[in-house]
Amino acid sequence: MTVDVPALLARYQQQVDAHLASYLPESRQSPLYAAMRYSLFNGGKRVRPALCYATAELIHKPTEATHRAACAVEMIHAYSLIHDDLPAMDDDDLRRGIPTCHIVYGEATAILAGDGLQALAFEVLTALPPADQPTSNHIHLQLVQQLARAAGPLGMVGGQSLDLNAINRQLDLDELEAMHQAKTGALINASILMGALSTGKASAEDLADLERYSQAIGLAFQVKDDILDVESQTETLGKRQGADQARNKPTYTSLLGLQGAKEKLAELHQTSNNALVRFGDRGVYLRAIADFIVNRDH
Amino acid sequence: MTVDVPALLARYQQQVDAHLASYLPESRQSPLYAAMRYSLFNGGKRVRPALCYATAELIHKPTEATHRAACAVEMIHAYSLIHDDLPAMDDDDLRRGIPTCHIVYGEATAILAGDGLQALAFEVLTALPPADQPTSNHIHLQLVQQLARAAGPLGMVGGQSLDLNAINRQLDLDELEAMHQAKTGALINASILMGALSTGKASAEDLADLERYSQAIGLAFQVKDDILDVESQTETLGKRQGADQARNKPTYTSLLGLQGAKEKLAELHQTSNNALVRFGDRGVYLRAIADFIVNRDH
Numbered sequence: 001m002t003v004d005v006p007a008l009l010a011r012y013q014q015q016v017d018a019h020l021a022s023y024l025p026e027s028r029q030s031p032l033y034a035a036m037r038y039s040l041f042n043g044g045k046r047v048r049p050a051l052c053y054a055t056a057e058l059i060h061k062p063t064e065a066t067h068r069a070a071c072a073v074e075m076i077h078a079y080s081l082i083h084d085d086l087p088a089m090d091d092d093d094l095r096r097g098i099p100t101c102h103i104v105y106g107e108a109t110a111i112l113a114g115d116g117l118q119a120l121a122f123e124v125l126t127a128l129p130p131a132d133q134p135t136s137n138h139i140h141l142q143l144v145q146q147l148a149r150a151a152g153p154l155g156m157v158g159g160q161s162l163d164l165n166a167i168n169r170q171l172d173l174d175e176l177e178a179m180h181q182a183k184t185g186a187l188i189n190a191s192i193l194m195g196a197l198s199t200g201k202a203s204a205e206d207l208a209d210l211e212r213y214s215q216a217i218g219l220a221f222q223v224k225d226d227i228l229d230v231e232s233q234t235e236t237l238g239k240r241q242g243a244d245q246a247r248n249k250p251t252y253t254s255l256l257g258l259q260g261a262k263e264k265l266a267e268l269h270q271t272s273n274n275a276l277v278r279f280g281d282r283g284v285y286l287r288a289i290a291d292f293i294v295n296r297d298h
Numbered sequence: 299m300t301v302d303v304p305a306l307l308a309r310y311q312q313q314v315d316a317h318l319a320s321y322l323p324e325s326r327q328s329p330l331y332a333a334m335r336y337s338l339f340n341g342g343k344r345v346r347p348a349l350c351y352a353t354a355e356l357i358h359k360p361t362e363a364t365h366r367a368a369c370a371v372e373m374i375h376a377y378s379l380i381h382d383d384l385p386a387m388d389d390d391d392l393r394r395g396i397p398t399c400h401i402v403y404g405e406a407t408a409i410l411a412g413d414g415l416q417a418l419a420f421e422v423l424t425a426l427p428p429a430d431q432p433t434s435n436h437i438h439l440q441l442v443q444q445l446a447r448a449a450g451p452l453g454m455v456g457g458q459s460l461d462l463n464a465i466n467r468q469l470d471l472d473e474l475e476a477m478h479q480a481k482t483g484a485l486i487n488a489s490i491l492m493g494a495l496s497t498g499k500a501s502a503e504d505l506a507d508l509e510r511y512s513q514a515i516g517l518a519f520q521v522k523d524d525i526l527d528v529e530s531q532t533e534t535l536g537k538r539q540g541a542d543q544a545r546n547k548p549t550y551t552s553l554l555g556l557q558g559a560k561e562k563l564a565e566l567h568q569t570s571n572n573a574l575v576r577f578g579d580r581g582v583y584l585r586a587i588a589d590f591i592v593n594r595d596h
Contacts, residue, residue, distance in 0.1 A: 032451055032459040083413060088405035107386035111409065112459050115381060115416065119450030122420045126443035128436075137435035138426075144442050145424035152417030153330055161330040161410050 003288035009050050016049040016070045017041070023071060023124060035105040035113035036120075040078045043096055047221075047293075048073040048191040051214075054285035055195030059206060064127065065136070065198040069143050072121040073191045076151050079117035080187075082110050084160065121147065135200055142197045150190035159183025163249070171250040177219065185218030192286075205278075212275035217290050220268040224293060226251040227261050232298060269294045301586035307348050314347035314368045315339070321369060321422060333403040333411035334418075338376045341394055345519075345591075346371040346489040349512075352583035353493030357504060362425065363434070363496040367441050370419040371489045374449050377415035378485075380408050382458065419445065433498055440495045448488035457481025461547070469548040475517065483516030490584075503576075510573035515588050518566040522591060524549040525559050530596060567592045 024037050049070035056062040085092040085100040086107060093103055102110035125143045127136075149155055159182025166179060192214040196202035202210075230253050252261040272290045276283035322335050347368035354360040383390040383398040384405060391401055400408035423441045425434075447453055457480025464477060490512040494500035500508075528551050550559040570588045574581035 028451075030456070030459060031463060032456060036451065079413075083409055086409065088409060108462050109459065111381055111384065111386060112455050112462075115377075115412070115449075116451035116455040118413065118416055119446050119453075119455060122442060123446035123450055126439055126446060128439060128443060137439050141424055141426060141435050141439050141442075144420060144439075145426060148417050148421035148424060151413075152421055153326075153334065153414035155417075157410050157414040157417060158328070158330060161328060161407065164406050164410075165329060 003284055005288050005292040008054075008285060008288065009045065009047075009292075012050040012053045012070075013046045015053065015067065016046055016074060019067045019071050020074065023120060031105060031109050032112055032116060035101055035109050036078075036117055038104060039082050039101045039113060040075065040117070042098060044074070044078070046074060047289075048077055048187060050289060051188065051191040051286075052195035052198070054289060055192045055210060056199050058279055058282045058286060059196045060199040060201040062195075063198055063200075065139050065143065065200075066195060068124050068127060068140075069147075069191075069194040069198045072124045072143070072147055073187060073194065075117045075121035075124070076147065076156070076187060079114040079121070080151075080156055080160070082114040082117070086110060089160075089164070118151065121151075139197060139200050143194050146190045146194050146197065150186040155182055155186035155190075156184070159186065166250055169250075171255075173255055176250050176252065176255060180219060180222045181215065184222055185215060188218040188221065189214040209275050209278055213272050213286060213290075216268045216272035216275065217293055220265055220272065220290070221293050223252045223261055223265045223268065224296065226253045227258065227265065228296075228298065229253070230258060265294060301582055303586050303590040306352075306583060306586065307343065307345075307590075310348040310351045310368075311344040313351065313365065314344055314372060317365045317369050318372065321418060329403060329407050330410055330414060333380075333399055333407045334376075334415055336402060337380050337399045337411060338373065338415070340396060342372070342376070344372060345587075346375055346485060348587060349486065349489040349584075350493035350496070352587060353490045353508060354497050356577055356580045356584060357494045358497040358499040360493075361496055361498075363437055363441065363498075364493060366422050366425060366438075367445075367489075367492040367496045370422045370441070370445055371485060371492065373415045373419035373422070374445065374454070374485060377412040377419070378449075378454055378458070380412040380415070384408060387458075387462070416449065419449075437495060437498050441492050444488045444492050444495065448484040453480055453484035453488075454482075457484065464548055467548075469553075471553055474548050474550070474553060478517060478520040479513065482520055483513060486516040486519065487512040507573050507576055511570050511584060511588075514566045514570035514573065515591055518563055518570065518588070519591050521550045521559055521563045521566065522594065524551045525556065525563065526594075526596065527551070528556060563592060 020040060024033060024040065052070040052073060053062055053066060056066040081095060082101045084090050085095060086102055092100055094100065101113060105113065122144060125140055125147065127140060151157065159179055162179040163183055166175075171179065189211060192210050193207060196206060196210055229251065252264060256264060269290060273287060276286055318338060322331060322338065350368040350371060351360055351364060354364040379393060380399045382388050383393060384400055390398055392398065399411060403411065420442060423438055423445065425438060449455065457477055460477040461481055464473075469477070487509060490508050491505060494504060494508055527549065550562060554562060567588060571585060574585055
């Protein structure tokens with residue numbers, strides 16, 4: 001079975017965008033809401049929601065909780081990009097070819113837009129069913145826990161801090177991997193596990209296999225980013241070419257060379273496929289998404 | 299019955315500090331954790347945790363969930379102060395007489411420390427008991443919901459955005475009140491309701507009365523701040539005297555005059571007492587805390 005990944009991603013994107021729009025309606029007209037919408041609806045590929053939906057399909061089927069999980073991970077992702085782009089952090093003026101949030105709305109509103117998206121992500125996960133629906137409560141609380149850990153000081157925020165402190169410093173491969181596992185891997189992992197948990201039908205064995213898969217594709221995503229950063233043109237990527245290298249940030253290509261990074265990518269791709277073997281045909285979407293991450297050209 | 303409020307606050311402070319320390323152990327040695335600890339353990343009065351504990355005592359008795367709620371509201375409060383003090387926001391170098399987080403750790407780490415404290419606040423609320431303890435799951439999910447709403451774009455973050463946009467603009471009394479109800483009132487309200495909900499024994503009537511109380515003392519807190527900002531000396535308050543007026547931020551004293559602000563404060567104090575009548579003697583601690591807020595000299 002061949003999966004049309006762009007069509008699959010487009011379907012998931014449509015689903016998650018419809019739900020996201022309901023949480024940030026145009027009727028709210030403040031600069032804060034405008035900045036939050038600007039950053040959330042800027043043509044992102046919705047990779048994390050797609051992983052969430054695809055995993056829910058693998059385990060059983062997407063539920064209302066899956067939609068909420070997909071929205072929440074994308075809100076956390078969008079907030080992290082706003083804060084990463086700030087002058088005090090990576091100081092980026094452009095993202096995906098358009099001005100970053102603080103360029104359009106000012107730094108103060110950009111900081112608050114990020115803060116607000118984080119809070120909203122957790123609110124979205126608290127659909128409170130009646131107290132007599134214990135399963136649903138348990139599922140939603142699991143989702144909050146996964147997301148909070150992934151976003152927090154031992155996850156994404158911790159990884160961003162490691163990244164900042166790595167500028168102009170030599171990291172070895174283990175340190176680079178630990179940084180990326182926290183900075184981007186933790187949220188990718190959460191997207192997948194939250195997709196599984198949202199169905200209420202994932203076994204411990206399922207979760208363990210999915211965690212192996214997610215760790216592999218999380219790193220693969222970053223290795224591929226580093227390769228693209230070296231290879232691609234400013235026009236294609238929408239940010240300055242080689243921007244990370246120019247700031248003396250450690251990358252896979254700087255540590256392993258371009259060829260070595262490509263071998264690492266192939267290895268991670270294989271690991272991700274191996275982790276899905278037990279799921280058989282049900283792993284088709286997650287396999288296709290891994291192929292897509294590895295083969296994308298921007 | 300006379301309550302020794304400083305002793306009561308000291309007892310609550312000791313409780314919440316012991317729990318907070320367990321979530322941010324000294325063994326975590328990164329700049330990020332150091333910055334989070336610096337801002338969380340800086341001599342704050344722990345008013346929000348105190349309201350949380352005192353309300354739990356009023357309804358029934360503090361539980362493990364109450365400790366978690368008290369820690370979570372204080373983490374949100376601490377993160378909001380870090381971000382408010384940033385150069386792009388209020389640009390404050392001092393808080394409570396010591397250098398602010400970004401002065402000590404740099405802007406980037408300060409932004410991340412705030413982000414990390416927000417995520418940690420939600421993680422703390424997700425003590426996952428076994429799936430067969432539905433009551434506990436329901437309580438914890440209610441706590442997450444209250445906190446997320448209070449911290450988010452219709453609560454604290456939204457209020458901070460209104461405040462930013464009010465600089466050099468004339469607000470009327472209703473707009474000023476709406477701004478403060480969002481910026482500081484929402485989290486004070488959440489502290490009280492979360493204290494009640496954490497016991498699992500609050501009725502709808504209890505929650506409605508507590509909401510009236512919290513709205514009154516939330517505004518009273520702000521009116522008193524404005525009065526102190528005008529009256530007190532730099533040495534006592536630990537920040538520049540009249541700093542808000544100097545930036546042309548609207549205040550109760552600028553809109554109502556000093557005497558008018560004092561009358562407003564007395565009125566809010568009366569409203570808070572009225573809201574507690576149905577609780578009789580059980581309202582003793584919340585009444586005493588309201589007295590303390592109104593009568594404090596810094």
